Amino acid sequence: MRFLPVFLDLAAGPVILVGAGEMARAKLRLLLSAGATIRWYAVDGDRDLSGLSEADRARISFADGDPLEADLGGAIALLCAGAGDLAAPLAARAREVGVPVNVMDELSHSTFIFPAIVDRGDVVVAVGTGGSSPVVARRVREMIEKVLPARIGDLAGLIGRWRHPMKARLPEFALRRRFWERVVDGPIGAAVLDGRDAEAEDQLKAIADPAAYARASETGHAQGHVTLVGAGPGDPDLLTIKALRALQDADVVFYDELVSSEILDRIRRDAARVPVGRRVNKPGIGQAAINKLLVEAAQAGQRAVRLKGGDPFVFGRGGEEVEALRDAGVSYSVVPGISAGFGAAAQFDVPLTYRHEALRITFLTAHKAKDAEAVDWSVLTDEKMTVVVYMGMSAAPTVRAGLLQAGRSPQTPVGVFARVTRPDSKAAVGVLDDLPALVAQVEGGPAILVIGDVVAHSAPWRQQQLQQLVSTYQVAAE
Known part of the structure; x- marks a missing residue:
C-alpha cells in the first residue's frame, strides 16, 4: 500500500483549485459535494458558475494574479486540474510548505490521490488502486454501490x-x-x-x-424481526438490493416451493432453510402453520425471512402473514419483488398497456377451476383491458369458457408464458379459443396467462407471424 487512505476535514480551511475546463469543474463539483470552501484560480479566465446553487456559489472565491505566488498558508490542499505547465512548479511549491497536492493524472507530482467514492452521508467508502487504474476503482465502487444500503x-x-x-x-x-x-x-x-x-x-x-x-x-432473548421478501419470477439478478441484504442477514429463511435454486444460493450459508410452500395438487403445511413459524422465530430473537415467489402482496398471501405478525406484536418489514406478470411482460416484449389499445389491466388468480368459476367475467370483456391470470394453467378451460360466454371475442390474442425469466422459459401464443391447447404447449408451469390485444405486440407473436409467412412462401414456391 503506497497511499494511506485519510479523510481531510474540509471545514478546517480552504482548498485551492488551479485549472480550467471540464476537468477543473469536475473537481469543483466533487469539492462542493463534500462541503469545501474553494479558492479558484481559473487560468483561462472562464468563471462561469451556471448550474450551481446560490449556496454552492457562496463557497467559491475567485483568486486573481499568478497562481505560483498564491498564499498557501492555512490551505487544506492544492488541486491542479487543467492547469497546464503551471502544475509541476505549483506541486513543487506545495511540497515545500507541506500542503498536500494533487495534480490530475500526474502521479509523480502528487502527494495524494483521489479515490473512487461511495457517498452515503455519514458513511463514506473510498476505493483506490494507487493511481494505477481509476477504471478498476470505479468498477469496485459500482459493486459496493449495489450492496451498500442507501440509508x-x-x-x-x-x-x-x-x-x-x-x-x-x-x-x-x-x-x-x-x-x-x-x-x-x-x-x-x-x-x-x-x-x-x-x-x-x-x-x-x-x-x-x-x-x-x-x-x-x-x-438469546433479543427481539427478532421478520422480513417478507419478494423473490421475483426466478432470475436471481432481478432480486432487489434490499432483498439480497435481507437474505444475507437472515438466521432462518422460510421459502416457497417455486423459489428457484439460484435464488436460494444467495442465502447466507449458515442460515437455516425451511421449505413451507406447496405445488398444485400437493399438500402443504397450511397458512396458519406458516404464520406460527414466523411468529415463533421472531419471538426466539431470530432474523427471519419469508421468501416468496414474485411479490408478497400479489397473490402471495403476504397480507395474511403481516396481520399475523402484527397481532403477535412482532417487528416486520416487506421487501417488494418483481411480480411474474411484469417478468413475463419484460422478457417477451408484452406491453401490458398500449396507447389507444390497452388502457386498463386486471390481475386475477385462477388457482383452481372453482376459483375461475367464481370470477365475474362480465366485467372483463372490454377490448381495451388486458387480463393477466396467475396460476391459471389448470383452470384454462374455465377461463376460456367464462370470457367467451361473457362476450369476449374468441379471436382475442392470448399468451401463455411459463417459467418466466428462467433459462427454461417458454411461450405459446394464439387466440382465446385455443387457450387450453396453448397451455399444453409450454410443458408445465408455473405460467402466466395474458389475454388481450397487447399480446399481438409481443416477440413470440411476431416470430410466429414471420414463421407463418415463410411457410406460406415456401408452399407457394413449391
Whole structure:
C-alpha cells in the first residue's frame, strides 16, 4: 500500500483549485459535494458558475494574479486540474510548505490521490488502486454501490447523535459495543434502513435499561424481526438490493416451493432453510402453520425471512402473514419483488398497456377451476383491458369458457408464458379459443396467462407471424 487512505476535514480551511475546463469543474463539483470552501484560480479566465446553487456559489472565491505566488498558508490542499505547465512548479511549491497536492493524472507530482467514492452521508467508502487504474476503482465502487444500503449513513447519524448519551449510561466498553451491535443488526437498524427514522428514534428512546438490552443478545432473548421478501419470477439478478441484504442477514429463511435454486444460493450459508410452500395438487403445511413459524422465530430473537415467489402482496398471501405478525406484536418489514406478470411482460416484449389499445389491466388468480368459476367475467370483456391470470394453467378451460360466454371475442390474442425469466422459459401464443391447447404447449408451469390485444405486440407473436409467412412462401414456391 503506497497511499494511506485519510479523510481531510474540509471545514478546517480552504482548498485551492488551479485549472480550467471540464476537468477543473469536475473537481469543483466533487469539492462542493463534500462541503469545501474553494479558492479558484481559473487560468483561462472562464468563471462561469451556471448550474450551481446560490449556496454552492457562496463557497467559491475567485483568486486573481499568478497562481505560483498564491498564499498557501492555512490551505487544506492544492488541486491542479487543467492547469497546464503551471502544475509541476505549483506541486513543487506545495511540497515545500507541506500542503498536500494533487495534480490530475500526474502521479509523480502528487502527494495524494483521489479515490473512487461511495457517498452515503455519514458513511463514506473510498476505493483506490494507487493511481494505477481509476477504471478498476470505479468498477469496485459500482459493486459496493449495489450492496451498500442507501440509508446506511442515516443509521450512522442516529448512532452518532446517541453515542455520548449512551456512553454515560453504559461506561463499560464491551457492553456498549454489544448494545450498538444489537441496534445496528436488529429492528432499530432495520427501521432506519427502511426510512422509518422517527420510529427508530422512538424505539431507541424507549430502551429503559441499555445494559439489559445489550445482554439480551447474549442470552438469546433479543427481539427478532421478520422480513417478507419478494423473490421475483426466478432470475436471481432481478432480486432487489434490499432483498439480497435481507437474505444475507437472515438466521432462518422460510421459502416457497417455486423459489428457484439460484435464488436460494444467495442465502447466507449458515442460515437455516425451511421449505413451507406447496405445488398444485400437493399438500402443504397450511397458512396458519406458516404464520406460527414466523411468529415463533421472531419471538426466539431470530432474523427471519419469508421468501416468496414474485411479490408478497400479489397473490402471495403476504397480507395474511403481516396481520399475523402484527397481532403477535412482532417487528416486520416487506421487501417488494418483481411480480411474474411484469417478468413475463419484460422478457417477451408484452406491453401490458398500449396507447389507444390497452388502457386498463386486471390481475386475477385462477388457482383452481372453482376459483375461475367464481370470477365475474362480465366485467372483463372490454377490448381495451388486458387480463393477466396467475396460476391459471389448470383452470384454462374455465377461463376460456367464462370470457367467451361473457362476450369476449374468441379471436382475442392470448399468451401463455411459463417459467418466466428462467433459462427454461417458454411461450405459446394464439387466440382465446385455443387457450387450453396453448397451455399444453409450454410443458408445465408455473405460467402466466395474458389475454388481450397487447399480446399481438409481443416477440413470440411476431416470430410466429414471420414463421407463418415463410411457410406460406415456401408452399407457394413449391
